[in-house]
Amino acid sequence: MSMYNETVIEHFSNPHNVGDMENPDGEGVYGSPVCGDMMKIMIRVDENDVITDAKFKTFGCGSAIASSSIATDMVIGKTIEDALTVTNKQVLDALGGLPAIKIHCSVLADHAIKSAIYDYAKKRGKTYKGLEGFDPDADEEDTHHGCDMETALPEHLSDL
Amino acid sequence: MEENRQVYLDYSATTPVKREVLDAMLPYFTENFGNPSSLYTVGQKSKDAIRTARDQVAGLIGAQPSEIFFTSSGTEADNWAVIGAAMWKRGKGKHVITSAIEHHALLHSGDHLEKEGFDVTYLPVDAQGFVRPDDLEKAIRDDTTVVSIMFANNEIGTIQPIAELCRIARAHGVLFHTDAVQALGNVPIDVNGLGVDMLSMSGHKIYGPKGVGALYVRKGVNLPAYMQGGAQESGKRAGTENLTGIVGFGKAAELSGQNLEKHIAGLRGLRDYLLEKIRAEISDIRVNGSLESRLPGNLNVTFKYIEGEAILLLLDMAGIAVSTGSACSSASLTPSHVLDAIGVPVEEIHGSIRFTVGDFTTKEDIDYTVEALKTAVSKLRGISSLSRDSGF
Numbered sequence: 145m146s147m148y149n150e151t152v153i154e155h156f157s158n159p160h161n162v163g164d165m166e167n168p169d170g171e172g173v174y175g176s177p178v179c180g181d182m183m184k185i186m187i188r189v190d191e192n193d194v195i196t197d198a199k200f201k202t203f204g205c206g207s208a209i210a211s212s213s214i215a216t217d218m219v220i221g222k223t224i225e226d227a228l229t230v231t232n233k234q235v236l237d238a239l240g241g242l243p244a245i246k247i248h249c250s251v252l253a254d255h256a257i258k259s260a261i262y263d264y265a266k267k268r269g270k271t272y273k274g275l276e277g278f279d280p281d282a283d284e285e286d287t288h289h290g291c292d293m294e295t296a297l298p299e300h301l302s303d304l
Numbered sequence: 305m306e307e308n309r310q311v312y313l314d315y316s317a318t319t320p321v322k323r324e325v326l327d328a329m330l331p332y333f334t335e336n337f338g339n340p341s342s343l344y345t346v347g348q349k350s351k352d353a354i355r356t357a358r359d360q361v362a363g364l365i366g367a368q369p370s371e372i373f374f375t376s377s378g379t380e381a382d383n384w385a386v387i388g389a390a391m392w393k394r395g396k397g398k399h400v401i402t403s404a405i406e407h408h409a410l411l412h413s414g415d416h417l418e419k420e421g422f423d424v425t426y427l428p429v430d431a432q433g434f435v436r437p438d439d440l441e442k443a444i445r446d447d448t449t450v451v452s453i454m455f456a457n458n459e460i461g462t463i464q465p466i467a468e469l470c471r472i473a474r475a476h477g478v479l480f481h482t483d484a485v486q487a488l489g490n491v492p493i494d495v496n497g498l499g500v501d502m503l504s505m506s507g508h509k510i511y512g513p514k515g516v517g518a519l520y521v522r523k524g525v526n527l528p529a530y531m532q533g534g535a536q537e538s539g540k541r542a543g544t545e546n547l548t549g550i551v552g553f554g555k556a557a558e559l560s561g562q563n564l565e566k567h568i569a570g571l572r573g574l575r576d577y578l579l580e581k582i583r584a585e586i587s588d589i590r591v592n593g594s595l596e597s598r599l600p601g602n603l604n605v606t607f608k609y610i611e612g613e614a615i616l617l618l619l620d621m622a623g624i625a626v627s628t629g630s631a632c633s634s635a636s637l638t639p640s641h642v643l644d645a646i647g648v649p650v651e652e653i654h655g656s657i658r659f660t661v662g663d664f665t666t667k668e669d670i671d672y673t674v675e676a677l678k679t680a681v682s683k684l685r686g687i688s689s690l691s692r693d694s695g696f
Contacts, residue, residue: 162687177651180631184689201689205613205632
């Protein structure tokens with residue numbers, strides 16, 4: 145498949161960290177079926193605030209599945225503070241890039257992780273600098289209505 | 305899984321050129337390369353070849369050869385017919401009627417006309433994908449000049465009641481065009497029996513080459529020229545003819561006419577077998593569009609809780625080519641407007657796959673495909689955040 149590079153294809157064909165988690169310490173859902181991508185991420189966090197495990201379930205296209213796989217890989221072993229610094233661009237770079245039109249899929253991974261951490265923070269009554277101004281519900285509301293994918297597109301592609 | 309097996313199930317996207325078609329074309333690249341407008345022998349040979357091709361294409365739809373105008377594509381034929389006819393009749397009125405499930409060649413021609421100050425009505429379709437003749441009757445106004453309804457849909461294969469729709473338009477003195485790109489070679493077509501004024505065709509959907517199409521224009525319909533220049537195509541479509549393409553289209557049309565009944569029965573058998581196997585092997589599916597009055601090779605199925613591009617990728621890895629109505633696979637990131645028009649919930653449009661079988665499809669191809677599909681669907685459902693319990 146020439147549309148995706150080998151890393152993307154590998155993570156899509158044999159995704160890491162797929163599955164459900166019993167009583168996760170944090171759980172986040174981002175996206176919606178209507179928009180064609182819905183990602184659920186669950187995390188296990190130890191007493192040192194380190195993410196010891198992450199699992200995902202994703203409804204979506206090849207790149208959504210691949211970015212879920214690599215993004216969960218990226219946060220396992222990180223502290224919550226470090227995991228919150230994982231950016232959309234880092235997910236993209238780890239995948240070796242995505243076709244321009246698919247970039248919104250890695251935005252989902254980034255948001256889904258943040259949502260899971262938000263849930264964890266809320267349950268434990270913790271606050272993190274990296275979560276300032278983050279509201280998973282408000283964002284989700286946006287995607288429900290607008291499926292706002294073009295914002296993630298380079299400007300020259302927005303007229304495609 | 306068998307290694308390296310290739311199964312092509314996207315015949316509605318395009319077809320391979322048949323050997324007989326290629327053989328007919330080849331001499332016109334080399335020894336018979338003359339310009340059909342040249343008066344010497346090698347030019348006249350080319351002119352003869354185009355005449356033969358025009359007869360062959362006319363023969364497939366029961367037209368007079370003088371009513372066939374070659375174009376570069378079905379899209380060009382659609383643009384010419386609808387925009388040309390609307391411009392030609394604009395003195396009478398500026399209202400055009402089409403349907404919500406047309407190909408983009410038509411929908412975007414409609415957009416263009418709207419920008420030019422025309423009013424365009426897009427008729428809805430019912431849940432099975434059919435335009436209701438009553439809706440057309442009601443939509444026609446005093447200033448309506450052109451109606452364009454596609455013969456058979458490219459995504460869900462529904463074959464519209466063209467004769468009836470055409471009768472309504474003509475009773476009001478309105479021109480009727482139909483995009484028959486998908487219908488040609490898959491449905492018997494007789495332009496006089498139907499009464500259509502214009503009909504678009506394409507070569508590469510009937511085992512001919514890409515880059516050639518044709519527009520049927522009924523005698524007496526004085527459509528303005530599409531290209532200005534030489535006297536080619538009776539002065540209506542200037543530019544040196546796509547000689548090899550036209551020869552190939554002609555040959556493909558001839559073969560299509562000869563094999564029509566067998567082709568239709570063969571495709572229908574395979575398509576029905578595919579559906580039967582999918583139903584037996586895979587749960588939670590939805591068949592999109594009517595199973596009556598449908599292109600014989602077309603099947604459009606939603607696999608619930610998963611997304612179509614991901615299915616397409618896994619099938620491609622197994623050597624199988626299909627297409628999807630999912631937004632993720634389209635350059636515009638918009639889900640299929642056709643599935644939307646027949647009321648398929650958006651989340652189920654994302655999981656739709658179109659299979660189109662053709663003359664080279666075998667029963668073994670279908671068996672292999674359903675096995676691969678079963679594996680792909682079960683794998684993706686294992687990954688998906690949606691399930692029967694999550695309620696879609």
